[in-house]
Amino acid sequence: MAISRPTGSRTRLVVLLLASVTLLTFGVRDVPVIRDVREGVGTVVDPVVGAVQAAARPLGNAWNGITDYGNLEDENAELRDRLAQLEGDRVAATDAETQFAELSRSVDLPYVGDVPTVAARVSSGPRSNFSHAVEIDKGTDDGIAVGMPVATGGGLVGRVSRASGSTATVELLSDPEFRVGVRLAEGGELGTARGQGRGEPLAVDTGIDPDTEVAEGTGLVTSGVDRSAYPAGIPVGEVTKTREGSGGLALDLVVEPLVDVDSLSYVTVLQWTGDE
């Protein structure tokens, strides 16, 4: 049986698909209008979402208790062991910290120097299955702006990708769109690291000379070169593997991030916008 589709419906199909593709084109280019609209919506929606989250927290806790029960038992035992060990390390660390702070002041490292910081709590994880961003409970009211680097004591976490009055979104370094200029802690070679998804290591596949000798365990820090989006010296990760890049033009590095971005509770936003 030959079936003819109604004209109105076909028009709607074409119009909506074209509209989607057009929006996607603008979205991929991150045009300012869309960014502004998203920020506006965030300003309105975020406080309501906060209330919904507070109401749903018992449900979330119960869910995590059920789905993570086995892991929690193991984690609890492991944490007890680690706590005992850390107690011992604490005294030694205090002394080392004092010396390090003094040294940092004397060499004026930007990361630990006079960049003002804002501590924030991670209020919720990624909002969708394909999102690599978390929400924090501080926003423009606290001096946070789009583009500011976010770190923990361990190292770089990501950057602020959206900020409204009382909340902000942090793009994590696991995001496939995330890029950061890095420098080898030993040797000083510069390259660019990019995210490869949740639980995956970072990839450095541009910038490192193929003849460079890079040992496993070599640390990477943000390069902080001119116009970099990050100040120099923020620890990023450690090299776990090296291999020849495609065409032999660069050395590819597999880098394990120092911070587990899937289990963040608190982060520090560096009020650094690159103009300094």
Next chain:
Amino acid sequence: MRPRRRFVLAKTVLVLIGALLLQIGAVADLRLLGATGDLLLLLAVAAGWVDGPDRGLSWGFAAGLAYDLVLDTPFGLSALTYAVVGYAVGLVSVALSRPAGWWPVSIAALAGVLATGIYAGVGHLVGVPYPFGDLPPVALVVAAWNAVLILPVMRLMRRLVGAQKPDRIALVLGGRR
């Protein structure tokens, strides 16, 4: 616009906003294998199944667009994905004359897998390479959520759109309401 249509439109907007707030305020934190369900996709699937491809398309576009507004992923990607999935589910629903039983549950689960594939595939095309290793757990969890929730969401959808005119494609293809 007639008062009744305005009323339906207002209810539709309320359902979309409610689903969006529930999704990002509660469901997004209920993770299994690192993935979570997707209420906005579920609305598109239910609309397609209950009311045909035309409405599946419209609901998918609207729900995806609403979701895109609060995400950091490329704007328009959810709208495109959910519109295509809503339309496809509508076509299947009409072609099979909307069978009951396990059919809607199975189709909703398949729609979850399809949506995951389309989202990641189009993402790759536009230069956002979502890792393929992330996809199986995401597809599995979205399919499971869809399968569990599709029947109550279909009931909600029937109550919401029941008073509207039948889907035009469904009429032409001879689908029963």
